[in-house]
Amino acid sequence: MTMKPETPNTRLSAEQALKKLQHYCAYSERCHSDVVNKLYELGVWKKEHDGIIAALIEEHYLNEERFAKAFAGGHFRQKKWGRNKIRTALQQKQVSPYCIKSGMKEIDEELYEQTLSGLLHQKWQSLKGERNRFVKMKKTAAFLIQRGYEPELFQPLLQVIK
Numbered sequence: 399m400t401m402k403p404e405t406p407n408t409r410l411s412a413e414q415a416l417k418k419l420q421h422y423c424a425y426s427e428r429c430h431s432d433v434v435n436k437l438y439e440l441g442v443w444k445k446e447h448d449g450i451i452a453a454l455i456e457e458h459y460l461n462e463e464r465f466a467k468a469f470a471g472g473h474f475r476q477k478k479w480g481r482n483k484i485r486t487a488l489q490q491k492q493v494s495p496y497c498i499k500s501g502m503k504e505i506d507e508e509l510y511e512q513t514l515s516g517l518l519h520q521k522w523q524s525l526k527g528e529r530n531r532f533v534k535m536k537k538t539a540a541f542l543i544q545r546g547y548e549p550e551l552f553q554p555l556l557q558v559i560k
Contacts, residue, residue, distance in 0.1 A: 409443065415437065415446070415450055418436075419436060419437070419450060420454070423460055424459060427461075427469070428465060429493055430462055430492065431492045433451060433454065463497045465497070466497040467503075469484070471501075471505065480545050481505065482547070483546025484501075484502070484505075484546060485498055486546070514542070514552055514555075517547075518542060518556070519559070521537070521538045521542070522534060525538065535556050539556060
């Protein structure tokens with residue numbers, strides 16, 4: 399049996415869309431904006447969106463706080479992102495401030511500082527060909543800011559690194 403690819407002209411019923419979205423949400427944690435984007439992708443009528451999202455929430459397939467916790471913890475552990483980058487990514491996904499705050503609690507303070515220190519030393523060592531200390535400091539700081547780490551946490555470390 400071959401499945402016909404979804405096209406904008408093919409409209410799914412609310413029941414079909416709910417079934418697909420249950421699988422979509424069960425596969426990985428999702429936020430509301432991801433689900434809404436998927437509904438548009440599936441060609442579901444806008445008037446049916448609220449009912450489908452409500453059903454997903456009732457059946458515990460969709461939980462934005464759970465998503466924020468998984469996202470923050472996962473991106474810190476796997477990608478070594480800092481708090482600023484994680485917060486910005488969650489804001490771009492239109493996650494509520496309450497859920498963002500809750501998600502940020504998943505990041506262990508001691509492990510965060512160890513990761514920051516490790517990334518700083520790793521970047522510093524990768525610049526061993528650079529002779530000018532201030533250029534090395536600038537490049538290391540730019541790297542850490544791009545990763546989402548707070549300057550007030552790494553500036554003291556940059557001052558004492560050899």
